[in-house]
Amino acid sequence: MKIKESFGSKLFDAVNIFLMSILIIVMVYPLVYVFSASISDNAMVMSGRVVLWPKAINLIAYERLLGNPDLWISYWNTIRYTAVQTFLSLAVTSAMAYPLAKKGLPGRPLILFLAAFTLMFGGGMIPTFLVVQKLGLLDTMWAIVLPSLVSTWYLFIMRTFFEGLPEELEDAATIDGCGTMQVFLKIVLPLSLPVLVSIGLFTAVNQWNSFFDALIYLNDRSMYPLQIMLRNIIIAGSNVQGEGNTDYIETLKYAMITIATVPILCVYPFIQKYFVQGTMIGGIKG
Incomplete structure (x- = not known):
């Protein structure tokens, strides 16, 4: 009817x-x-x-850009910065969030308070730069990856997700002889794929679009990511190979934006299903 x-x-x-x-x-x-x-x-x-x-x-703008070796060097730098930071960020964040999801963890309230404290107060740009400098990380990939490795907001989202997983599954795995690490790797992480993919996507996009950290910590041009090259073309109006290329600078800007955007647009459709699930779970339980 x-x-x-x-x-x-x-x-x-x-x-x-x-x-x-x-x-x-x-x-x-x-x-x-x-x-x-x-x-x-x-x-x-x-x-x-x-x-x-x-x-x-x-297609002159694409011909100039694709024929420029600096583009491919910066592309490779961006890919490796993004891949390494996304992998390490998920590994470290999940390893921190899992024990914090256990109410019996000693010192749990204090740890959560200290983590939440960083959401409201930070050391600032200059102290962070001095720490990176004293650790000898300038002009290395780790200067880009490590300072922003863990996001407190993502940590809380992942902890909330872990708290919602059925404890019976972990208890059953423990009875079968699994240790804590095995339960975490074989039970918890596979069930947490939606939230891992969602946080991984946000982390990857943030790193892919980031240029400020590279501007501060990198002096070696061979270490520059793609966004520095994009910034130089769009904001500073610099030419590609030191030539007077003002006759096509406008199309060059838009071509560079397209080249920098396409990879993220191509990745998203393949993980959309997990991304939607993860964001809905975070919205309901957070």
């Missing part, structure tokens, strides 16, 4: 569809515009004639 919808229900659906359509347009339009501008003639872009679709298509 078909249920007849009320006028209020139909109006609610119509308003939702309208608002979601506007939101989609607002989010998709910048992506389309940036790509169109990157393959358009530079004069067309500068004159504002590129609104949605490309004008006088040419």
